[in-house]
Amino acid sequence: MRRTVLVTGANRGIGLAFAGQLLARGDHVIATCRHPGKAAALNALGGEHPGRLHVLPLDVASEKSRAELIRELPLVLGEDGRLDLLINNAGVLHSGERFGQLRQETLEDSLRINAIGPLLLAQAVAPLLRDGNRAAGGNEGVAGTGATGAVINQANHVECKRDSVCVDRLPGGARAADITSSGGARGAIKSLPDTRLVDCAPSAAAASGCPVIANLSSQLGSIAGVTRFGAPSYAISKAAQNMASAQLAQALAARGIVVLSLHPGWVQTDMGGEKAPDAPADVVAGMLRLIDAATPAQSGGFFDWRGEALPW
Numbered sequence: 543m544r545r546t547v548l549v550t551g552a553n554r555g556i557g558l559a560f561a562g563q564l565l566a567r568g569d570h571v572i573a574t575c576r577h578p579g580k581a582a583a584l585n586a587l588g589g590e591h592p593g594r595l596h597v598l599p600l601d602v603a604s605e606k607s608r609a610e611l612i613r614e615l616p617l618v619l620g621e622d623g624r625l626d627l628l629i630n631n632a633g634v635l636h637s638g639e640r641f642g643q644l645r646q647e648t649l650e651d652s653l654r655i656n657a658i659g660p661l662l663l664a665q666a667v668a669p670l671l672r673d674g675n676r677a678a679g680g681n682e683g684v685a686g687t688g689a690t691g692a693v694i695n696q697a698n699h700v701e702c703k704r705d706s707v708c709v710d711r712l713p714g715g716a717r718a719a720d721i722t723s724s725g726g727a728r729g730a731i732k733s734l735p736d737t738r739l740v741d742c743a744p745s746a747a748a749a750s751g752c753p754v755i756a757n758l759s760s761q762l763g764s765i766a767g768v769t770r771f772g773a774p775s776y777a778i779s780k781a782a783q784n785m786a787s788a789q790l791a792q793a794l795a796a797r798g799i800v801v802l803s804l805h806p807g808w809v810q811t812d813m814g815g816e817k818a819p820d821a822p823a824d825v826v827a828g829m830l831r832l833i834d835a836a837t838p839a840q841s842g843g844f845f846d847w848r849g850e851a852l853p854w
């Protein structure tokens with residue numbers, strides 16, 4: 543089934559790879575960037591996939607620009623006027639920061655682009671996102687009030703209790719993991735021994751998967767992973783984005799919309815540099831596998847592009 547996808551920062555790097563792969567598989571892509579007139583590689587994709595790519599201007603950090611996009615979106619959405627997937631990809635990394643010379647402007651810019659912009663864009667786009675149908679298919683449970691949620695799948699006898707997120711084996715060889723928490727704060731990660739699935743995909747929407755908001759995060763935003771002083775504006779803004787994703791997951795749980803925080807690895811882009819080990823095409827293919835298979839039980843989770851659950 544053809545999906546309608548909105549991608550930010552789609553003129554280069556990982557965003558461009560998302561646009562290319564989504565178009566190649568037949569999806570309808572609304573690709574945004576700050577300067578559409580200069581987005582040669584992105585605009586070229588439009589010629590290869592006639593009628594399925596719309597390029598619209600968006601500076602994610604600008605309230606005015608976000609409002610203009612929301613006004614334009616209904617004009618380019620498909621017949622049902624709905625989006626299936628929002629990929630908050632646009633991001634910035636200010637390099638060369640040193641302790642003793644941190645600047646308010648750099649910190650604020652990073653927060654605006656990496657955390658505040660994606661959250662407010664998701665809020666503005668939410669009314670246009672398709673609802674997931676969580677009640678169908680023999681599932682019950684799925685909360686979303688305060689705790690992360692609960693899903694009980696009778697067919698597979700998988701039970702993920704309140705205050706936990708069950709993450710099952712994902713496509714691409716990822717392992718199964720169970721993130722548990724106490725007192726509402728997420729904590730230890732432990733592997734599960736098998737690959738039982740939490741079947742929360744609704745029968746009606748199974749062909750197209752759950753509606754998803756995918757926020758491109760970074761391992762550098764993991765507070766648990768801090769071992770040195772480095773790229774503080776970026777790390778702080780991605781940590782803030784992670785909290786925004788967890789909050790969004792709660793806000794949208796009742797509608798069956800899944801929110802994922804995704805670390806794409808260290809990727810060969812302008813941001814990642816030439817020495818990065820991962821190619822944009824590979825990590826984007828991996829993230830699309832995760833997004834396609836995403837379930838409400840995973841909403842609010844933090845994963846790398848292979849599906850490994852990451853510590854906060």
Ligand SMILES: NC(=O)c1ccc[n+]([C@@H]2O[C@H](COP(=O)([O-])OP(=O)(O)OC[C@H]3O[C@@H](n4cnc5c(N)ncnc54)[C@H](OP(=O)(O)O)[C@@H]3O)[C@@H](O)[C@H]2O)c1
Pocket residue numbers: 550551552553554555556557575576577600601602603630631632633634655758759760761805806807808809810811812813814815818
């Ligand atoms: N590459 C990595 O190793 C890596 C690792 C972890 C996470 N990530 C995350 O993955 C995402 C994509 O990274 P990338 O490697 O593709 O980076 P990139 O090559 O530097 O591209 C960044 C993209 O974000 C856009 N952007 C920046 N500020 C924007 C704004 N205010 N409004 C709209 N668009 C804006 C850029 O547009 P312009 O061309 O107009 O500047 C560009 O399209 C980012 O969120 C990044 O933090 C990347």
